[in-house]
Amino acid sequence: MEKTVAVLQGDGIGKEVTKSAVKVLQAVGRRFDHSFQVKKGMIGGEAIDNAGDPLPKETVELCEKSDAILLGAVGGPRWDQNPSHLRPEKGLLAIRKHFGLFANLRPVKAVPGMVDASPLKEHLVEQVDMMIVRELTGGLYFGEPKRKSANGAVDTLTYSRAEIERIVEKAFELARVRKGKVTSVDKANVLESSKLWREIVEEKKEYYPDIELEHILVDAAAMKMITQPSSFDVVVTENLFGDILSDEASVITGSLGMLPSASIRSDGFGLYEPVHGSAPDISGMNIANPAAAILSVAMMLKYSFNMSTEAAAVEQAVYSVYKDGYCTTDVQKVGHRVLSTTAFTD
Ligand code: NAI
Numbered sequence: 612m613e614k615t616v617a618v619l620q621g622d623g624i625g626k627e628v629t630k631s632a633v634k635v636l637q638a639v640g641r642r643f644d645h646s647f648q649v650k651k652g653m654i655g656g657e658a659i660d661n662a663g664d665p666l667p668k669e670t671v672e673l674c675e676k677s678d679a680i681l682l683g684a685v686g687g688p689r690w691d692q693n694p695s696h697l698r699p700e701k702g703l704l705a706i707r708k709h710f711g712l713f714a715n716l717r718p719v720k721a722v723p724g725m726v727d728a729s730p731l732k733e734h735l736v737e738q739v740d741m742m743i744v745r746e747l748t749g750g751l752y753f754g755e756p757k758r759k760s761a762n763g764a765v766d767t768l769t770y771s772r773a774e775i776e777r778i779v780e781k782a783f784e785l786a787r788v789r790k791g792k793v794t795s796v797d798k799a800n801v802l803e804s805s806k807l808w809r810e811i812v813e814e815k816k817e818y819y820p821d822i823e824l825e826h827i828l829v830d831a832a833a834m835k836m837i838t839q840p841s842s843f844d845v846v847v848t849e850n851l852f853g854d855i856l857s858d859e860a861s862v863i864t865g866s867l868g869m870l871p872s873a874s875i876r877s878d879g880f881g882l883y884e885p886v887h888g889s890a891p892d893i894s895g896m897n898i899a900n901p902a903a904a905i906l907s908v909a910m911m912l913k914y915s916f917n918m919s920t921e922a923a924a925v926e927q928a929v930y931s932v933y934k935d936g937y938c939t940t941d942v943q944k945v946g947h948r949v950l951s952t953t954a955f956t957d
């Protein structure tokens with residue numbers, strides 16, 4: 612197959628880990644006889660410096676002509692004092708919104724042999740394999756009115772029926788090809804938007820009689836994420852709840868440097884990026900962990916290109932590097948040999 616991938620390296624270690632990810636993508640192309648055209652575009656701080664815009668028009672056009680987007684990370688102290696329209700993360704929010712990438716998928720999975728890298732007890736982590744599905748383009752982050760004055764401030768949590776339906780459907784579909792369970796997280800005892808959310812989840816459930824469904828309030832979910840993380844399969848929730856819970860879940864398996872993510876829409880188009888940021892403290896040192904970026908490529912292969920075998924091969928390759936006793940500095944693993952970004956990638 613022939614695919615075009617827009618690669619937006621971004622800032623800091625974003626540049627280093629996307630190089631690794633592209634190298635792996637090209638290796639998949641050779642091994643499985645695909646042709647991946649990689650086209651580079653600017654986003655974030657680099658784009659502000661060179662084009663005066665965190666998401667230049669050329670980048671949007673490039674992405675529109677591509678089959679998927681691979682992103683590094685944006686930001687750094689250099690741009691921290693910029694006015695809000697010239698902030699690197701503005702580029703990220705804008706690109707998600709522009710392409711209607713409403714479903715943010717964050718898998719959290721115990722890496723075989725690496726469970727002792729977790730801050731939790733090993734027996735809690737061993738069986739963890741969950742997929743957090745966060746609604747990404749609605750809810751509290753986008754609702755109007757939204758304003759602040761010296762005397763008060765308002766944010767609004769709004770959802771249309773259609774917005775809830777499509778994210779809930781996505782969760783049920785994912786559960787069907789995973790472990791067959793959906794946990795819907797809301798605050799239905801207090802919030803009207805959550806009451807509608809819960810109603811719609813129940814309606815959708817009728818079409819998925821094979822799927823086990825559980826409703827849980829967000830505060831209880833936060834506890835259960837730590838006390839019984841392996842009880843979750845697919846977790847679906849509102850934008851803000853998902854932001855918080857996915858960061859909480861991300862520490863279960865150990866390092867931030869190992870976590871990939873996807874932001875997709877219904878037709879399969881998506882943006883793939885590591886969960887971590889641009890890590891200015893280690894940027895340019897060739898020590899960043901490229902695993903999250905490489906595993907993001909695996910997600911791209913699976914969700915945008917329907918290449919499940921190829922995706923599994925990439926995942927297995929990353930796991931085998933750990934199994935063979937190698938890691939990067941961020942992963943505290945006794946007895947493992949620490950490699951540079953480039954050596955780990957090779
Ligand atoms: P961060 O994720 O960049 O770094 C947090 C800590 O984890 C640092 O000590 C860093 O060295 C380490 N770390 C992160 N990724 C690593 C990897 N692959 N290998 C080894 N160590 C790794 O988050 P932080 O420091 O809060 O933010 C730094 C910059 O990144 C800020 O400008 C922030 O706005 C931006 N950021 C961008 C994101 C994105 O583009 N999606 C997400 C989060 C932060």
Ligand code: MG
Pocket residue numbers: 854855858
């Ligand atoms: Mg967050």
